[in-house]
Each structure stands twice: as C-alpha cells, then as structure tokens.
Amino acid sequence: MAVSRGGRPATGTGGSRRFPTGANYAEALQHPELCFRDPDLRDGSVRQSPVLGPKAISGNFASVFSVTAQDGQRYALKCFTRDTSSIGTRYAAISAALGALDPGALSQPWPVRFEFLEQGVLALGDWFPVVKMAWVQGTDLLTWIERHRQDTAAVRALADRFLAVARDLEDHGIAHGDLQHGNILVAADGTLRLVDYDGMYVPALKGVAATENGHRNYQSPRRTAADFGPAMDRFSAWLIHLSLVAVATDAGLWTQLHDDQGEYLILSEADFTDPATSLAWPLLLGHPDERLRAEAERVHGFLGQRCSALPRLTAAAVPPPASRTGQKRTKRSPAPPVAAGAGAPAPAAPRTPGTPTGRAIPAWMAGRVGTGGTAVPAAATATAGAGAAPGSSATAGPAVTAAPAAVAPFAGRRPADLLAAATAVLGTAAPGVLTVTAAPPQGFLPLAQGAALLASAAAIGLGRRRRPEHRSARRHVRGLRLRARELKDPAEVHRRLEQEIQKLDQTAAKENQASDKRIKSLQTELRDGLARITVDLNRRTDRARKRQAELPAREQRMINDALAPEIRAHIEKKLRQTSVHEARSLPNMGAKTIKALTDAGIRTAADFTGVSFAQGPGTGQRAAYFVLRSGMHVRVPGIGEGRATTLAGWRQSLEQRARVSAPATPSGPALSRIRSEIATLRAQYDGEVRQAEGKAQQDRDALQKRVADERQRLTSERQQRGVEAQRKRADLLRRQKQLAGAQTERARVAGELSAARTDTRRTLGVGRYLRFLVTGR
Template sequence: MGPATGAQRQFPSGAAYAEALQHTQLCFQHPELKGARPELTKLGLPRAISGAFASVFSLTSAVSGQRYAIKCFTRHVPDQEDRYQAISSRLAQLDPAELSQPWNLGFEYLPDAISVGRDRYPCLKMEWTEAVTLSSWLENNHSHPFAVDRLADRFEALTRDLAAHEIAHGDLQHGNLLVASDDTLRLVDYDGMYVPALAGKGGTERGHRNYQSPMRGNDDFGATLDRFSAWVIFLSLKAIATDPALWNRLHEPSGEFLLLTEEDFKSPGGSTRLQTLLAHPDPTVNGLADHVRSLAFQPLDVLPPLAVAVPRPRTTAATAASAGSSSGTAAAPAAAGGLPGWMTGHVSSQAASTPPVSSITSPDGFRVRTLLDVATALLWPLMLAVTVLMLVAGVSTPPIGPGVPVLATVALTIFARSRRTERTRSRAVLAKLTSELAQLDDPVKAAAKLHEDRAKFDAAETQRTAAFPRAQDKLTALYHAALKEAEERKVRKQRDIAKKIDGLAEELRRALVKALKDKQSNYVRDQLGRRLIAQSPPTGIGPKLTASLAAAGIRTAADFTGYQSVQNAQYNSTGALLVLSSGRVVDVRGIGEAKAIALDAWRRHVVAAAEARQPAALSTPERQSIEQGITRRRAQLTAQRKAVEPETDALRAKARKRMEDERERLTRENTRAGDQARRDRQEFSRRTVELQQNSALHGRLSDSVEAAKLRQRGLSFACYLRFLYIGR
C-alpha cells in the first residue's frame, strides 16, 4: 500500500475513483462509508463533481442513512493532512451561536480511506447540505430585488464572521457559496483556506480567476486573502438588487462569473461590463464599481475589509457639478454631505460644508425722510413757480434763464438722494456680493477642467494597468528565453563532449599507431647512427673519401638521407651533392654520381636491415601509459559533462533571480503608482464635492446679485421723488 501522502505521489483520476466507488463495500474501511450508496448518473456510474484538485461524490451511509460529500483528491497538495487538521481544529472552535448563519460545514480528513487499485488514498468526509450555488440561485431569483439585497447583507455578515476569526477561504466564488432553502449561505471547499495555525506556509491555489485581484500571487496567503473577492461578489449582489436587468445584461448563461470577469479587473478602461456599472445612475452601484476598480491593482494586505468599509449611498443628490458623469465616469457614492464614505478623514469638515451666502440684504426703497429730504421737497414747488414767473416775465437771456432754477433743484435732488443711507447700503451689499462671486471659479470652466484632468488620469491609469501585465509578460518571456538559451548551451556542450568521448577509441588507436611508428623510427634512426661509414664503407669508398665525408659531417648512415645529381657544364659531366639529415646539401670532393649512388645504396641496405629488425609492437608499459592517458582524458571529459548540468542550473537560477528581482521592482513601482492613483482618485472626489459646493454657492451668489440689482431699482431717481412727497 502506498503512503497517504508524498511529495511526488501520483493520485488517481476522477474516473478511477468513480470506478472504485461502484464497490464501496470493498474500497472503504470506514464503518460509516463501507457499503454506502453513491448517487448515480443515468449510466449507473457514481456521479462526480470534478474540480482542479479533487472529485466530489455524494454517498449515503448504509449505517446511519446520513448523506455525505466525499472529496477524493486527484492531485498532490503539500502538507495536505496537516493543513486539514489545522483547518478542522479552527472551525471546530467556532461557536455557532456567534455566527451570523450556519455557513460552516463539518468535515473529517480520512488518511488511507479509499482503495483504488492496489493503493490506498486519503479523502475528505463532509456534511451534505441541500443548497444551490450562488449563480444558480441568482438565475432563479435575480428578479426579486429584496431577496437579493438581503442575501448581499448576509454575505457581508459572512465575511464579517471570517474576519473576526482571522479566517480566509481563499477561493470565494459563486461555486463555493451555496444558498440554502432558507436563503442563508453555506461555504464549501476548504482546500485553500487560511487559519492562524497555517501562518508562514504558502498557499495551495490561486482561486477562481474571475474573482481574484490581478495583484494576487502564489505567495499571498493570509487573513486578507478574500478581501478583493468579497468586494466583487458584494458589488454584483448589490448591483442586481438595485437593477435586476443587469443580470441578463452582463451575465452569460453558464458563465463562470456573476457580473465581472478577470479581464474587467486587468483592463478596466476597456471593460464594457465595468463601464456599464460605473455609468449606472444609481450611486450605490457606480460607487461600488468605482471602488472595486480602485482596488484591482492594490496589494491584498492593504485592501479594506468589506465588513468595515462598505460605501454608503448618497443622502443628497448631486447638483450641477456632476463633472464625473460628464467625463464618462460616475461619481462615487457619498456619505452625508455629499462626500464618498472612504473620503472620511481626507476632507476637512469645513470643506465638506457649503459656505453660507451673506445674509445681509440691500434695501428696496427709502424709509424715513430727513431735513434735507423735506427741504428738497419744498424746493421743487418753489423753483417750478419761479420758472413759470420767469417765463411769463420773458426772462430768457443767459446766464439767468427759466431752466436754471429747475436744473439747480435737480442737482440738489441728486445730491440729497446720494446722501441717503439706503443707497450706500445697497451699493455696499452689491459690491460685497459681486466681489464674492468674482472670487469663485466659473463652474462651467471648473467642470471642464475636472473633466479634462479626469480623462487624462483615466487614460494614464488604463495605460499603466495595461503596461504592468505586459511588463510582467516581457520578464517572463525573457526568463523563458534565458532558460531556452541555457538549455541549448547545455545540449551543445554535452553533444560536443559526448562526441569527444565517442572519439576516444579512435584517438587511442591513432596514439598506439603513432607510438609504434615513433618507436620503430627511433629504432631505425638509432641503428643508422650506429653504422659508421669507416667501419663498413660502401664499395668504392676508401679511407680518403671516408675522411672527406667525415669532414663534411657524414660519419654514419644517419648523417645523410640521399643525394642530388648536378650537371657540371664545364667538364660536361654529372656530379652529386649529398643531402644531410638536416636537409642541407654538401659537395664532398671526390664524391661523384657513382660514389653517391654507392653511398645511397649502402644506406638503403642499412635501413632495410634495421627495419627488418625493428620492434613489431609496443611493450606493455608503453601501451599502458598511452591507455592511461586516454583514461584520464575520458575521466576529464566525463567530469566536464557532469559539470554541464550544475552550470546550467546556475544559469537557470541566475535567470530566475533576475526575473524575480525585476518582478519585485515592477511590483514596487506599480504599488507606488497604485497608491498615488488612489490618492488621485480621492483628490478627484474632493474636487467633485468642492465643485458641487462652489456651483451651488455660485448659483446662490448669482441670484443674490440679481436680487440686489433688482432692489436697486427701488432706489431710482423717480422712486426718490415719489418718496419725497408720499413717504414711500
């Protein structure tokens, strides 16, 4: 029997488990599972629900009648038994009375539980719950806003339970959230769950791609693991509860998502689904969508938990300054006073309240007459009478004319009117309102500027968020190229070394042949060197010629190699030059062609005699010396071939280290950019609120200025004349 777990252990397929479960009496030893009845397909085979790491079967115990979900593993999971024991222990400590709903399902890890073939494997025995997946429930209930909204609140309560106990599911998604008949939630599939006892270990999975942050990596494993997934699911539920038509509009039949997919998080600028939610008129929907967009490229450990950071809808409607809408992006949901919930603490309370317009009103008429007013009123009849008398008397010559008294009275009236406090107050109020209005930015221009800045920001963010995965892909491509180059280098070196090793046999043969030839050549040379011309002179070579030859350096058969014939034109005869062993030719007096031929024949005879006696084979020590050299050469080449793999491993490690360092740098830069983008979004929200306030104030000031101008009409010259005589 095989071990329960193992680093390299191969697990059966789902089909192999299904085949074994046809005979539960044989494959199980557990008393409650032995002889259990599996749920069957139409073909009579155990029905399997297959996933990435396991297949789940429904079995009903023949002993208790209890129905269980049996999870059979199809892939190796590191520290599998230890992980499940830690998870089981932590979940067992939960007090059901303290939970918002019974989402926790009991389970038991059974090592060596099921036999498949000749080996035994572990499995997980879980409580069976009658429930449907979240996506199936929404398919049937999305048209009931109240029920969906209630489920959203229950989901938020579930995440609060998990956070309170420092637990993270690791793969929150529609398939692992089941809705029971009482519309409460059940959480299934605890393979990737985090509990405090597993701190320091790595994760075993990345979670469903349509619910995970683009920033989630293989090393992310902690209590914050579910935060992005929770926001995505909560957004989907709240959006459907607000506008049920969004389900059919954004969801695809049998789609592995609710409303948003992985691509919507990676490229929010080009996402039709996300833009639909951002442009939705409901502030809760567009606010949550904007919040999820802002979270997509932030590290998991800085994301706010759903339980404490749910943006609340606006309590007051936005006025003319909905610049975010004009820029193609919806404004974020706001708390009381128009501020988004997550801006609390970033905008001062003074900025959050609209500055009041001056409550001082200008007078719309004259009230109490003064002595100057009375004098002016009395002067008008008197001056008119004087004018009439002057006309009757015919006084019309300048400088005294009939119109002078009237003009003087008009001048006095103008002076008296200018001295009225109502006029002074009216001008002061109008000047104050006009000054305050001039200090405010034009709302139209400010909205256009905000729209322009937000458009530039969105374009830059779209480019940045698209550039980050491209840069990561480029690093991965460079890494794989480096691996390929290292592998090709290894293959080349190993091939060259193998070729040299294969050629060692031929090299040995050539070395032996050469050594024998060298030995024979040395032997012949030695024998030639031993044959002195003086001791056994060739025919026709006497002592005198022998002495001449010795004087020329030719004493033995080894000192020359032959002769060259030369023509003596002076004597019309043929002479000879002897060729020394060094290649130099000498002319020995007395040695003509005949003598040279005799010397050459003598040498050839000596050579033939030496070659006849030369050794025919190498001695054993000589052969062993050569073979040992080849053996050393083989050992060196073998060592070189073995060293190729560590060298390649070093190149691989270097390439991986370079990629990881560059990835870390990219991540740091992207994190900093994401933090800056978050601050920029908060600044845009602040500017939007400020624009709303300024727009409202601008409108009220404009109305006050118009009202002040209208009231000034009650202080006109005609109104003053009327006031002089009727008192109002």
C-alpha cells in the first residue's frame, strides 16, 4: 500500500472544487492512453458495459471502473465524483494504518491492498485523484446470503467470520465507517474482504471530520458526523451479525423480511427510525429461538442509544448456540434417555428422536424387504431409534404398545344411551298405544309395528356405534387393517410413505412461502398506507397552516384599519384647534393676509387640505389656489405662489406633528375586538389542524392494528402449520420404520386383527349393548 505524492496538491486544502461526474469519467476512460499516467492503467484495458462504454459501478461519492493491466492483473479504479475533503491525507493515514497490521494476527485477510494516485485520471482537462485497488474476487454479502441462506451451517460460519473481522477492527482502533452488504465481500474460501475505505477511521485520523455517515439501512438514526471514531461501526456490526444469525436460525425470516430488490438485509432504516410500526421487530423479538431473540433484544435496545455508547460486538456478548456446544450441553444435563435406554442392538441409533432420515430406502431395510428371516431385531432397532420408552419389549411393535390390551366393555351409561333406550322402548310400544287410543284404519297395526321395530333397532344400533368403547375398538381394528395392508408389500408402502412425506414437505414449504410473501407485502402495505395518510394530512392542514402563518400580518392590517379613522380624527382635531392667526408668526405673513384667508373661509389649519398652482393667463406668474375641504379650489386675494407654499408647508408640519401625537393603538374596545377575532381564527385553524391530525392518528392506529393483527395471525398459523407438519411427518416416519420385520409382523398383525374383531363382536355386540342399556353393566 502506498500513496504517491508528487505534482501539486489537488485536494485537501479546504477549498472545494468541481469534480467530474461519473459520466465524465466514463468518457475520459474511453481513452486510457490519454487519461492515465500510471503505466498499469495507461496500457490496460477498461471493462466495457454493453452499450454505454466503460462500465461503472457507482456509489454516491465515486464511480469504480475495472482496468486489467497488460500483465493480467485486474484493478478496481475508484474515481471520486464529490470533493470529499482531504482525500489525499485521509488515504495516506489509512494506508499507513492498514500497512502496519500484521497479517498473521488477523482473523482473515480482510484488508485489500490499494494505492492512492494523486494524479490518477485526466478528466475535464484536469488531473483528479484515484484509488487503485487490486480487484477482489468475491460475492457481495447480499448476493451471498441469497445463494446460501438454506445452508444453515455456512451462514452461521459466516456470522462467526464477520464477528472476527469486527474484532480485528476494534482491536486496532479502526472503524470502516460504512459496513454494508456492498462493502463486505465473501471470497471463494468463505473469508471476508472489506472494500471502500473512503469513510474509514484509523487512530491517526482522530479529530478529523467525517465525510459520510454510511448506508441508511445499516446505521443508527442517531449517528452523526461527530461519531467519526473507533466506535462508529458498532451499530452496523451488531445489525449485520444479528441478520446473519437470524438467517442461520430461520431461513424463512429472509423470505419474510428481505425484499429481493431491497438494499438491506432483514432490517432497514424505517425499522430503526420508527420501530413501533416495524413488522420485523415483532418477528425477531418473538421468535421461538431463544438465542436469536436475545440478540434481537440487544440490538433493539441500541436504537435509542448514542452510537459511542454501544458495546463492541464480541463473541462473549452473544450466548453460544446450543447446537455448536454439544459437549457442554451433555455436561450440563444428564445424558438423554434415548441413549441410555436404547439397549444393546442399536449403538448407532440416532440421538435425537424424530430426526428426519434420508429419502432413499434406509440402510436397515436393504436386503430385508421381502426376504423375511431376521426381521425381529431390525424391528427392535427401529423401535429404539424411534424413541420408544426404555425397556419396552423388543418383540412388541409400536402399534401394539399403543393399542389396548383387550377390548374394554361398555361402562357408564350416558344421556345418549338413555335416549337410545327410550326411543327403542317408545318406538316399539307406540303403534300399540296408538291403536288403543285412536281408531286407525284396518291393517295399520302390523305395518306400524314392523316400522317401529326397525326404528328401534336403528336407535339401538346408533346408540351402540356412538359409544366411546365401540369407537375406540373400531379405530383399533382400522389401524390393524392398515398395518396388515402395509405389511403385504412393505417396499411399495415405504415408497408411498416417502412420497407422502415429500408431498407434506412440499405443501408446507409452499404454504410457508405464500405466507412469507404475504408478511413481506404487509410491510409495503403498511409503509404505503402510512404515507398516504401523511399525504392526506398534509393536504388537509396545508391551508390552515398557511393561514395561521399569515395571522400576525392580518392582525397588523386590522389594527391599521381600525386606527386610520382615529388618526384622521385626531389630526383633524389638532388642525381645527390651530387658528390661521397663528400663521402670523411665519415670515411675510401680515394681518391683511390672515384676514384675506378668513374672508375666504379659511379660519383654521383644518379648513384647507393643500394648495395647487396654475399658470396665470398672460403673465409668467403662477396663480395659487387653496384646496378646501369640500375639494373646491379658491384663490385668495394677495396670496401668491410664495405665501401659498409657506402656508402649505405650515399646514403640513402641523399635520406631521399631529400624526406623531396620534394614538398608536386603537381604542380599548376596538383592540380587544381585533384580538378576539384573531384569537378565534387561530383557534379555528388550530382546531382544523388538530382535528386532521387526530383523524390521521386514528387512521394510522387502525392501519397498524390491522397489519399487526394479520402479521400475528400469519406467524401463528405458520407455527401451527410447522407443528402439525412435524407431527404428521413423525407419524409417517414411524409407520415407515414399522415396516421393518415385515414378515413376522404381518403374521402377528393378522392374528391380532382377527382377535380384535372377535373380541369387538363379543364384548361390544348388540346383545351386550342391550344388556348394558338395561343393567348399566
């Protein structure tokens, strides 16, 4: 890793300059021989897109191009499109810090070699810096999970690897700054590589400002530029680890929470900013897996915390999964009963009962099906493997252990039995009674009696069949018949059961997929629904808010309007109080002039509003006219342009003075009227806004409840389906296993079947039932 210096400092001096755009670079790179100085690049070939020339991979701050040098080495060339401050010094520090890492001490070779070229590319007639990095062969995290999500062990291993990378970074006081799926690549051997070091923090950058805040779907909403430091990755590290653990625990979560076009794993920005409306959190926090739940709870708890306050992601912080620590578990709890009680013949019997076995005919059946002979021990093995109670007889098949030893006789009469008895008795007696009380036509009695007897027999038959003893005996016989049929051709039955199991699995998978999709679409539905409510709310409140904002100006206007007449009256009053005689103090204003004025009707300053002038006929002199309040223009003898101007000025200054002393606020009642009118309007607009907001909140709550309820229903249905499928599957597997030892078993089942039939006829026959109806025994 090296940073080439030389040439003039292009960046880092604080002044911003216009950087080329991605398309500018793509155009420049059409001619590597002109735009590069570096020999590898100058003679290299730039990877092309199908249509648009040099192929870019763009982010918000840069476009990356692929250049293959003549020696075959492929490089990623990062060209910056935004002037991120002091790129050069930053990369120098990062290069030094990463170069100083001891590769042997790292969990895996995650750092990628790079070179910072100050004069990297010539574009728009100027040199711009580039970062030249060896091309990393790898799959980005998102694509990798898409491909491997069903491989639980691989996903779990990746979670561990990621944890180790996070530990490496923390141990060296380094933080990547933008941990996200695009910057984490999985190499062919499953180890991780980190790329894009633009936002990286190394200890030498302490105190320097951040250039970016990372990907929105990976960062705490509370992260700010001030968090630039060794702890800034913690939220994203926990988040990515949690996502991997979730997928490893339950691959269905990926289908439920990840959108195939989404730029996130299973949680995104909205889940951090508005966890209350999130559908993802309830799924994670309520997940049946304890370890997943615990980690989800931790990360959920980080949402309100400052980034710097978060703990580092460490192995110790995560409780170890049960499956990876089998030995410890054995120590803690006594050995499972299966292992202890299975007995001699089956040392290799599966440890966990109900574990799905292979799809092909199991090994124990090979050579046994249809050959007869040593079938009994095999049956015993299967029995032990299927988890029968310790010590159960090796010769007894599971169906037998489950069946009643003998058919139980009738016991305990119920209302239904009494009803059957009553119906039978009444029915039998009814025709006779009717014949006695009424007068039926001839030949009625024999016919009716026959029908009545039939009805009574039916009542008794029905009553008998509805007895629990009878039902259970019939179930038993049915089960034995099924077994007998199965045992006729065990291989065929095995195949059929196999198909049934497959069909069951397929159906379950299909149903799960459909409900997963629905859960995912619920998220979109919720997001869009909430947005629509907001749009509607904004539309409703927009007018009210605008008017509200105009209220102060409106109030002022009303005050001015109310004041105007008061001011006018005040001025009028003052002018009226000033007699024209006072004008005598003005220069060149004698008693004669004043008299002429009063003669013309101008006694006070209020009697005229101004003067105007007109060109007099003949003379070059202008004649002065006084404008009276009536609007009339009058000439006052002896007053020419000069005196008129003086008088107009006098009046003007009087008015000015009066205006100053005029009231600044309207009279009390007027003012309070205005104030109350404004207050009413304000309250009205407030009310409109509040009402709209209240309605919006109701709509939001209703939507959220509907979506949450449906999510809840889907999740619990999914769980029920899981339990049900598991039960059916176990049943089918059990029947499959029972096929072992077919020959002996067949004879035994046939014997048992006939015994059961006889027994049922004898113990639960019609005669017995009649006796039971009568005696209760």
